[in-house]
Amino acid sequence: MLPALALAVAVTVTAPPAAHARTGPAPSAAKASKTAKFPPGFLWGVATSGFQGEGSFPDSNWTRYVKRKATGISDPYEKSVDFLHRYPGDIKLARNLGANVFRTSIEWARIEPRPGVRDPKAIAYYDDLIRRIRAAGMRPMITLDHWVYPGWVADQGAWDNPKTQADWLRNARFIVDRYKHQGVIWITFNEASAYMYKELTMRPMDLGQLAAMRTAIVKTHRAAYDMIHKIDPGAPVSTNVAYGTALNGIFDAALFNEVTDKIDFIGIDYYYGANAENLTAGYALTGEFWKIDPEPEGLYYVLKSYQRRLPKLPVYVVENGMSTDNGKPRPDGYTRSDHLRDHIYWIQRAMADGVKMIGYNYWSLTDNYEWGSYRPRFGLYTVDALTDPSLARRPTDAVATYRSIIANRGVPSGYVPVRRPGWCSVEDPVATCFGTTPTPPAAYRIPAR
Template identity: 80%
Template sequence: MFGRSGRPRAARALSALTVAAAAALTAALTGQPLATAAVPGGAHATGSGPATAKFPPGFLWGVATSGFQGEGSFPDSNWTRYVERRATGVTDPYNDSVDFRHRYPADLALARELGAKVFRTSIEWARVEPRRGVRDAGALAYYDDLVRRIRAAGMRPMITLDHWVYPGWVADQGAWDDPRTQDDWLRNARFLVDRYKRQGVIWITFNEASAYLYKELVTRPMNPAQLATMRTALVRTHRAAYDMIHKVDPGAPVSSNVAYGTVFNGIFDAALFNDVTDKLDFVGIDYYYGANLENFSAAYALTGEFWRIDPEPEGLYYVLKNYQRRLPRLPLYIVENGMATDDGKPRPDGYTRTDHLRDHLYWVQRAMAEGVKVAGYNYWSLTDNYEWGSYRPRFGLYTVDALTDPALARRPTDAVATYRSIIANRGVPSGYVPVRRPGWCSIEDPIATCLGTTPTPPAGYRLPG
């Protein structure tokens, strides 16, 4: 009944089936044969240091943005209204953002030059259907060409159907308070999925449902009853959308990316994720900030001062391992990861965008070396953009002075060359020593890290500054 390992043969068989299922899903994402997609490794570091897996040849390197945040010339929507009335958290006018709507061919060229294989953006409902039942032919021509050019550049479209923005007429009918919004949303989603089916799209239904709820709570604003109604509506709509997408675009991977929320992560997951784990083809994770007993600076996210947060790169290692442990049948995809600077200025501690990128990907490689199945990674974002009320937080690989530069020039940061090199070399350099040392007692895995079992980093961590 038992093999040499002491585990029942049935349990070992179930484990093998689980690994095989995750491998198949990873292959569907990457488009690689199962043997390539399933094996996290390749070359490993040698010597006394910890092993880090090279990213496999079919790994999905990407960049991410969203329609409202970058397109400019935006039609009537909940967010154009929030900006106009200077709702809570809105400090800057929207203007034309970084004008992606008219500069997308050049921006796609920048992404292609990085070696990116995925380009994530959203197709904006407010632009496609500015009035109920009336679709804008010009908007559709723009999105048709955008998808065509993404594919022509050798990249795969990752399309978000809802990145927190809905048409003004939906706001007028009560937004998610009104049950009609679920049907209207699904009708629009089906139209878009049917239009872009069989083009290798990776579909995201709702971006960060927890943050969507929070933004509407404080910006719209909503009362607790409305918040509960919206949460229920998002869960029901995602579940219906998942089934619809698989019917209309068979084989296309579908998910709703979760925002990792440090001490609040249980609440964040309860927003939607916990109720839809059977309606996900991969776990999409947005990781920006962690916390430990030496670093609680993630609290600055509550005030929008993202540049004041001290990153915790090793937290991504624990987050990946935890989600893999919870859903071993599913591959993982880091849908968003990045670092804000204060209006483009260097950080006072000397920690650069290059440091941040390399440190985080080092820990991804550590997780993969230990068997975590990671299918892809998107950097947020290709360019600076409108961060929900302000241009001050700068996340872009290319920086853009949206408020002061009429030309909206894209100027490369130090991380452009770094990301290009990482993609070309399938990971950080051999023997890389992360800049940021792990903090003590991480919120991401307190049992392991508070008891002194944190993974041993290579010797010689250097501190910024």
């Protein structure tokens, strides 16, 4: 909790989170409920990131963190899941799901390993990656910064140095110019709050450096938004915000609150919530994501809340998924398929209640390097990165489930979530603590807790 408090101190200059508007009684999934089918042309995607999946990574802040075993590093990185050489097959796996969006990052450290020197082999790799994504009938969603920068940027002081802003924008301009007019959906910074937290603990930084990083990222996003629209007119641009339960006001203050006039859609990453019956979200602070009891209904309230704040913008769930402990079944029997269906159900409820959804990405296509460990498994396809030299992609139960959801534009009418909604949710305390929630226990296979 101390790192989060430090982050709070650094961003107190921004406004507190908007108060939750009363939405009436908390929705009961067990009763007949209003849901909306996903529209034709809805953006169904899978997500990954360059550093986490590519393997064989050049000098960067993160290869250095791994090498010196910084806070939270437990596993060596090595080849990761070798997306660098296996991307053609992984793109086919995504397309066979019926996905029409493939999200990844184009890594600055690979493109420009030395100041002003671009690697032609890296550029050829990314050119072919984008070409294959488009040839498979999918739109690329390109993240320009997924927490990783070149080693030479680290040497010049990273975001402490104002020069990094100019260097970052120069690299971003090169990438945007190279892949303009190809239907790209652009993400500038991935989860700025988590980016800042990781740098705070990994570099590490003091509060002055943290505040400087925040200021730099805000300025850089705003400049990048204008630059992208000039070079690639009509392309949607945003930054995906990590939802953080009781700390969400702090998370939003990292970047989102300062750039709501410079985004074309609301990008939300939702993994966990909290309510009076479920306080397991605290395991996120220790990296033990598999110990968190999911709160699918929290996504309904989160989507409604962000839509109220920015009613003119559409909403995209840029990341959503569930971790298991090294691929083992959860003790409560809740499966990846259950988790996926339950969250899709609550998105359909939110759409029926006015949320303007345009897209959903599952995190992630395959298991990958979760910032220091291969133990948390998020993949639709599981990969034993440390023990299987072949790095085989083995489908989980959720592969067929996601394929069915995409083909049928959602879960069936009358679907009842596997997990019962909890009482008194952090996501909307007015509605859920004081509203009525008739939820017959027999209608659910797994209780809220």
